[in-house]
Amino acid sequence: MSGWEGSGAPEHLLRALRAEPPLVQCITNYVAMNIAANVLLAAGASPAMVSDAAEAGEFAGIAGAVTINIGTLSAAFLDGMNAAILGAQAAGRPWVLDPVACQATRYRREVVQMLVAQRPAIIRGNASEILSLAGEASHGQGVDGRDTVAAAEDGARRLAQSSGAVVAVTGAVDYVTDGQRAVWIEGGSPFMPMNTALGCALTCLCGAYAAVTDDAFDAAVGALAHFAVAGARAHEGAAGPGSFAPRFLDALALVTPEALAGAVIRDASVPA
Ligand SMILES: Nc1ncnc2c1ncn2[C@@H]1O[C@H](COP(=O)(O)OP(=O)(O)O)[C@@H](O)[C@H]1O
Numbered sequence: 001m002s003g004w005e006g007s008g009a010p011e012h013l014l015r016a017l018r019a020e021p022p023l024v025q026c027i028t029n030y031v032a033m034n035i036a037a038n039v040l041l042a043a044g045a046s047p048a049m050v051s052d053a054a055e056a057g058e059f060a061g062i063a064g065a066v067t068i069n070i071g072t073l074s075a076a077f078l079d080g081m082n083a084a085i086l087g088a089q090a091a092g093r094p095w096v097l098d099p100v101a102c103q104a105t106r107y108r109r110e111v112v113q114m115l116v117a118q119r120p121a122i123i124r125g126n127a128s129e130i131l132s133l134a135g136e137a138s139h140g141q142g143v144d145g146r147d148t149v150a151a152a153e154d155g156a157r158r159l160a161q162s163s164g165a166v167v168a169v170t171g172a173v174d175y176v177t178d179g180q181r182a183v184w185i186e187g188g189s190p191f192m193p194m195n196t197a198l199g200c201a202l203t204c205l206c207g208a209y210a211a212v213t214d215d216a217f218d219a220a221v222g223a224l225a226h227f228a229v230a231g232a233r234a235h236e237g238a239a240g241p242g243s244f245a246p247r248f249l250d251a252l253a254l255v256t257p258e259a260l261a262g263a264v265i266r267d268a269s270v271p272a
């Protein structure tokens with residue numbers, strides 16, 4: 001049972017999203033562009049992969065949210081990211097960070113610190129990326145997580161407190177915290193990490209949910225719950241990662257707000 005109630009509960013956010021599909025500006029990597037756009041469309045949002053600095057700032061002014069992903073980082077991408085962040089901040093819209101492989105090279109470590117300092121509403125990464133961002137030892141290998149989400153729990157809470165962002169750590173079981181509130185979210189499928197760019201697509205979906213609520217914690221929980229429920233459904237009858245992929249897109253589209261109310265969300269908030 002979800003137990004997650006109130007106007008910020010995932011089912012209410014999904015209803016709002018489907019009633020008025022938010023425009024989400026995604027600055028994501030070359031691997032993820034098509035996958036993430038299809039994920040947003042299936043879920044009920046409206047993606048736009050607009051990243052050049054010549055227009056990224058202006059576009060952010062009309063988007064409901066911006067998402068920034070460093071997966072295939074370059075100087076040109078970075079210029080577009082900075083322009084989009086400024087545009088989102090000027091328009092009072094949230095932006096979401098995906099620190100892909102931020103532990104891997106000095107360039108990524110430096111860029112990601114600069115981005116975190118620009119106050120993302122949500123940081124969504126795998127446990128290895130979040131451990132690195134929190135200044136702890138990470139066993140990450142390239143873009144893939146190699147640490148358990150439980151190992152990143154304390155680091156995630158500290159990162160949320162120091163950055164002001166909601167931190168969403170994904171893996172076999174997901175963890176979301178704003179530094180005080182925290183939940184574990186169960187579901188999904190072991191075929192998900194065998195499909196490239198699903199984490200990147202989830203970050204874009206966090207942007208879609210952030211566009212329909214002012215509470216970034218609720219937004220992250222809503223997006224992760226949507227993935228958890230759709231992933232578990234798609235797993236049924238899937239023979240492997242290949243047949244899982246189209247079932248997952250179908251499931252994202254077919255998940256109802258009522259089904260999201262059944263997401264397995266366990267409270268893990270620190271007592272005040
Ligand atoms: N072993 C697993 N079992 C169930 N769901 C998983 C598993 N590993 C990852 N997921 C899900 O896959 C999605 C992407 O997460 P993850 O693989 O951690 O991101 P990334 O692709 O950035 O490394 C999330 O919804 C997460 O819950």
Ligand SMILES: Cc1ncsc1CCOP(=O)(O)O
Pocket residue numbers: 029031032071072100143195196197198199200201
């Ligand atoms: C394979 C790869 N290489 C650079 S970005 C990327 C996609 C990573 O996607 P995800 O973090 O969602 O697994």
Ligand SMILES: [Mg+2]
Pocket residue numbers: 100101125126143199200
């Ligand atoms: Mg990733």
